Amino acid sequence: MAPAKLRGGLNIGFQLFITIGILAANLVNYSTAKIKGGWGWRVSLALAAVPAAIITIGSLFLPDTPNSLIERGGPDQAHAMLKRIRGADDVEEEFQDLIDASEASKKVEYPWRNIVRRKYRPQLVMALAIPFFQQLTGIN
Secondary structure: OOOHHHHHHHHHHHHHHHHHHHHHHHHHHHHHOOOHHHOHHHHHHHHHHHHHHHHHHHHOOOOOOHHHHHHOOOHHHHHHHHHHHHOOOOOHHHHHHHHHHHHHHHHOOOHHHHHOOHHHHHHHHHHHHHHHHHHHHOOO
């Protein structure tokens, strides 16, 4: 739902906060490992539940995206949501782009069958291999 001019910065900020979260988790684990009586892992797990609960509760208040509303057959609601998100009344061009993209996606027949075709195999392999090896090697 972010405006196009902010998406790159928000993406970088997201990755920064993921990295800060990893650092914080490691510091908490390092600190709680010294707790006697086997309570260290319990405290660490309980502390990890706090941000998870905040995110879960916060997600209940997030509005539907205009694209989601269009896909589910609510163009008027999508138009109103787009105006609300952008804080402007002149959203016709972006709204029309969303409508066009939705219509184009509906014209694609058998998307899952198409993705495994030889033509798209390199992209499919990379889309699966990169996250797999990131997890396998512990980069994340």
